[in-house]
Amino acid sequence: MEAPAEMLEMADEAFRALNYELAADIYECQLLELGPQRHLYLNKADALARCGRFTEAFEAYQSAADLDRLRPENLQHLLDCIAANIRVKEALPRPQATRRLRPPAGSPGEQAGTGAGEEAPSDPLSCPACLELLFEPVSLPCGHTFCRRCVEEEAVSQCQLCQLPVSVRPEAGSGVSPEPNFRLNVVLCNLLEKWFPSECSCRRLQLEAAGLLRSGDYSAALGLCERALFLVPHDYLMRCYRAELHITTGNHEEALCDGDVACTLKPLKTKGHFWKAQALVKIGRTEEALKEYLYCIALRPDWNSVKLKAQKLLCDMFSPVLENMPDSRPTNLRSQSSRIRPKPTFLSTFSSASIARDYAVAGPSELFSKVNIILTPEPNASGPILNKCKSTPGETSVTAETVPPSFTDGSQKRKISHDTEICQSFKTPSKMAKKDEFVPLPFDNFKASREIPSELVDPSDFECSLCMRLFYEPVTTACGHTFCLKCLERSLDHNFDCPLCKENVAEYLVTRAFSKTFLTEELIIQYLPEELNDRRRLHEEEMKELSNLTEDVPIFVCTMSFPTIPCPLHVFEPRYRLMIRRCMETGTKQFGMCIGNELKGFADYGCMLEIRDVKFFPDGRSVVDTIGKCRFKVLRHGQRDGYNTANIEYLEDTKVEGEEYHELVCLSDSVYDQAFTWFSSLKDNMRTQILNHFGPMPGKEPIPQSSQNGPAWCWWLLAVLPLESRAQLAVLSMISLKDRLIAIRRVLVFVTRQPLRSL
The missing domain is CATH 3.30.40.10 (Zinc/RING finger domain, C3HC4 (zinc finger))
Incomplete structure (x- = not known):
C-alpha cells in the first residue's frame, strides 16, 4: 500500500522550502498509517538530519537498512549535515570560492587534493596553489608567483588569483608566440636556495621520488623520502607523500604514523587527514577512518570522491553483520540478522539533547572512541591541555588550544589550531616514527623557521x-x-x-x-x-625634478605648434619614447615643442603641448595626441638622457586699454572677417583637408584680450596659412596682439592675391 500522493507532495514541498520539521512529521504520519516503507524511512531520515535531530535520523536510516541494504547515495544528506555541523562547531575556515589549481602529477595532493576549503598561504613565500614553500618559482605576467609545476602540469590559461592570462597573447601577425613559456624567476630561485637550502633539497628529492613512483620503483622512492625527511623532519608535504608510498607498498601502520604527524603539523589541511583515513581503512579501523573523511569534507565540501568513500563506510555500519555469512546458515537466523546485529558504536549513546555539544564537535562520542578528541584537563594543569589518545598502534597525542572556561561538564571542545600552531610535544610510539626520530618543533620555533635571518x-x-x-x-x-x-x-x-x-x-x-x-x-x-x-x-626626487615646468623642461624638436591647436605626433626615437613616458609618469603630461636650429639645436621660442592620449604599437612606436597650451621663451638650452631640455619663461600678451583697446577690437573684427572670407573661398577639397587636420575655425571672441595668448582663431589661421616655419616662429614670439593681427592681415592680403594651389 502506497502513501497518498497528496501527502507526499506536501512533504516534498516542505523539504524544498527548508521546513524539515514539517516534512519529517508528515513522513512519520505516513509510516504510522501505512506501515514500514523504505523510501518513507529514507525521506524521514533526510529531513531529520537536515534539522539536526541526528539520533532520530540514525534510527530512521537503520529502519530503512533493515528493509534493504542502504546505498551510498542514500546517505548524502546525512553526510552533508554532519560535515556542516563539524565546520560550524569547530569554527573551521569557510571554504574558498576561488578555484585552485590541481596539484602536480605524482604529488600527494594529486589524490589527496588541494582545493577549496584550505586556508590561504600563511606567509608570502608559500605558493598560492599548493600552499607550500615555493619551489622553482615562476612569476606570471600578472605579477603573481607560483611553483612552476603547479601551473605547468595543470596547463591553465588564467591565474587563479586574479583570473588574468598566464601568458601574453599578442595580436595575430605580431611574430610573438602565444604559447606560455614558464621560466624560473632567477632572483627568487636564488633567494630560496640561499634562505631555505634544506627545504629546496627536500623538494628536489620529492620530484625524483615522484618519477620513481611512476616507474614503479617504490623502494628507491621511499629511500628518497627518508633522505628528504632527514633534512626537513617537519615537512608536511613529504609526510603526506611518504604516507601515500607506504599505502602503495602495504606498510599501513607506517602510513598511519605519517598521516598522524601530518595532521598534527597542519590540522586545517586535507591531505594529512586523507592519507590517515586511507591507512585506517587498510588496517580495519573504519570508524576512525570515517572521522577523518568527515573532517576532510568539513574542510572541503566539494570533495566528491571522499564523500563517496565516507558514504560507503556509513553504509557498511548500517548493514547487518551476518549478511556476508554463508547461505547455509539457518533461515531463521538470516531473517533475524538485522535484529541481532549490534548497532554501530556511535548510535548507541547518541542523543538529540547533546547534539550541539558532542556530535558537532567530534561526531558521536563512540564514533571517535578509538581516537579520543575530547580534551580532558589534567589535575592542576595550566596552559594548553594535552590530549590523551588511547594506546593504539600508530596513534599520537596532539596539543590543542587552551580550553574555553564555558565547558564545565568535563567534555572539552577540540579546537583545531592554525597551520603554524604546531604541537609543543607529541609521542610517536610507532616503529616508523622512532626510526625517523621525529621531534615536532615548538610553536615559536616553527613559526620562526620561515623568518629569514638578518645576516x-x-x-x-x-x-x-x-x-x-x-x-x-x-x-x-x-x-x-x-x-x-x-x-x-x-x-x-x-x-x-x-x-x-x-x-x-x-x-x-x-x-x-x-x-x-x-x-x-x-x-x-x-x-x-x-x-x-x-x-x-x-x-620621488627624480620625479619632482622631472615635474618642473620651468627648469629642464623636455623639448621635442620637430615642427611648429600653436596654442589651442591639436598637434598629433608619431614617436619612434628611443629618446623621445623615454621623454613621453616620463611626462606621463610625472603627471604633468606636458613638454615643449620647438623647431630645429643649426647653431643652438632648437629655436629660442616654442609652445607647450599637453598629452591627451597615447596609442602604442607592437614595435614600440606610438602616436601621441597633443594640443597646444601656451608659448614660452628659451632661457637656457640643455640635454637629459639623450633628449633636449630648456629653462623657459612663459609669454603673455601685453594688454592695452582705452582708445588702444577699441582700435584693437576693430582690428580683430576686421581681420577675422577677412580670414573667414578667405577660408570660404577655398575649394571644397582644400577646406576638407584643413577641417580634417585642424578642425573648424574657432569663432570670434567678444573680448580679444581674455586669454594671455590672444584669440584662438588667430592661432588656427596661423597654422593653416601657407607660411614658412621661420615666419610662423616670428609671429609666435610676438607679445603684442595688435602686431600679430597686422602680420596675419598682410599674409591674408598676399594669399588672396595668390590663391593656394595645395596645402
Whole structure:
C-alpha cells in the first residue's frame, strides 16, 4: 500500500522550502498509517538530519537498512549535515570560492587534493596553489608567483588569483608566440636556495621520488623520502607523500604514523587527514577512518570522491553483520540478522539533547572512541591541555588550544589550531616514527623557521642589473629576469631583447604588460624597509625634478605648434619614447615643442603641448595626441638622457586699454572677417583637408584680450596659412596682439592675391 500522493507532495514541498520539521512529521504520519516503507524511512531520515535531530535520523536510516541494504547515495544528506555541523562547531575556515589549481602529477595532493576549503598561504613565500614553500618559482605576467609545476602540469590559461592570462597573447601577425613559456624567476630561485637550502633539497628529492613512483620503483622512492625527511623532519608535504608510498607498498601502520604527524603539523589541511583515513581503512579501523573523511569534507565540501568513500563506510555500519555469512546458515537466523546485529558504536549513546555539544564537535562520542578528541584537563594543569589518545598502534597525542572556561561538564571542545600552531610535544610510539626520530618543533620555533635571518638578507640580492640600485617596482620578464619597471621600459626603447639573456621580450611592447612582481616587492618591503625608503625618496626626487615646468623642461624638436591647436605626433626615437613616458609618469603630461636650429639645436621660442592620449604599437612606436597650451621663451638650452631640455619663461600678451583697446577690437573684427572670407573661398577639397587636420575655425571672441595668448582663431589661421616655419616662429614670439593681427592681415592680403594651389 502506497502513501497518498497528496501527502507526499506536501512533504516534498516542505523539504524544498527548508521546513524539515514539517516534512519529517508528515513522513512519520505516513509510516504510522501505512506501515514500514523504505523510501518513507529514507525521506524521514533526510529531513531529520537536515534539522539536526541526528539520533532520530540514525534510527530512521537503520529502519530503512533493515528493509534493504542502504546505498551510498542514500546517505548524502546525512553526510552533508554532519560535515556542516563539524565546520560550524569547530569554527573551521569557510571554504574558498576561488578555484585552485590541481596539484602536480605524482604529488600527494594529486589524490589527496588541494582545493577549496584550505586556508590561504600563511606567509608570502608559500605558493598560492599548493600552499607550500615555493619551489622553482615562476612569476606570471600578472605579477603573481607560483611553483612552476603547479601551473605547468595543470596547463591553465588564467591565474587563479586574479583570473588574468598566464601568458601574453599578442595580436595575430605580431611574430610573438602565444604559447606560455614558464621560466624560473632567477632572483627568487636564488633567494630560496640561499634562505631555505634544506627545504629546496627536500623538494628536489620529492620530484625524483615522484618519477620513481611512476616507474614503479617504490623502494628507491621511499629511500628518497627518508633522505628528504632527514633534512626537513617537519615537512608536511613529504609526510603526506611518504604516507601515500607506504599505502602503495602495504606498510599501513607506517602510513598511519605519517598521516598522524601530518595532521598534527597542519590540522586545517586535507591531505594529512586523507592519507590517515586511507591507512585506517587498510588496517580495519573504519570508524576512525570515517572521522577523518568527515573532517576532510568539513574542510572541503566539494570533495566528491571522499564523500563517496565516507558514504560507503556509513553504509557498511548500517548493514547487518551476518549478511556476508554463508547461505547455509539457518533461515531463521538470516531473517533475524538485522535484529541481532549490534548497532554501530556511535548510535548507541547518541542523543538529540547533546547534539550541539558532542556530535558537532567530534561526531558521536563512540564514533571517535578509538581516537579520543575530547580534551580532558589534567589535575592542576595550566596552559594548553594535552590530549590523551588511547594506546593504539600508530596513534599520537596532539596539543590543542587552551580550553574555553564555558565547558564545565568535563567534555572539552577540540579546537583545531592554525597551520603554524604546531604541537609543543607529541609521542610517536610507532616503529616508523622512532626510526625517523621525529621531534615536532615548538610553536615559536616553527613559526620562526620561515623568518629569514638578518645576516642572510643582503640588499645586493635585490639589485637591478641595469641601474645597479635596489629594485623599484620590480618586473619579471618571460625569461625570468627581474628589473626595475622604468629600467626595463628604457631598455626596450633601444632593443627588444632581455638585457641579460638577450631573449626576445617584445610581448611587453605589444600588451604593455608591465605588472609588478608582487612577491619580490613584498620581500623588499618586509626585509629592507630602510633601503626601500631611501630608494623611494630618490625616485620621488627624480620625479619632482622631472615635474618642473620651468627648469629642464623636455623639448621635442620637430615642427611648429600653436596654442589651442591639436598637434598629433608619431614617436619612434628611443629618446623621445623615454621623454613621453616620463611626462606621463610625472603627471604633468606636458613638454615643449620647438623647431630645429643649426647653431643652438632648437629655436629660442616654442609652445607647450599637453598629452591627451597615447596609442602604442607592437614595435614600440606610438602616436601621441597633443594640443597646444601656451608659448614660452628659451632661457637656457640643455640635454637629459639623450633628449633636449630648456629653462623657459612663459609669454603673455601685453594688454592695452582705452582708445588702444577699441582700435584693437576693430582690428580683430576686421581681420577675422577677412580670414573667414578667405577660408570660404577655398575649394571644397582644400577646406576638407584643413577641417580634417585642424578642425573648424574657432569663432570670434567678444573680448580679444581674455586669454594671455590672444584669440584662438588667430592661432588656427596661423597654422593653416601657407607660411614658412621661420615666419610662423616670428609671429609666435610676438607679445603684442595688435602686431600679430597686422602680420596675419598682410599674409591674408598676399594669399588672396595668390590663391593656394595645395596645402
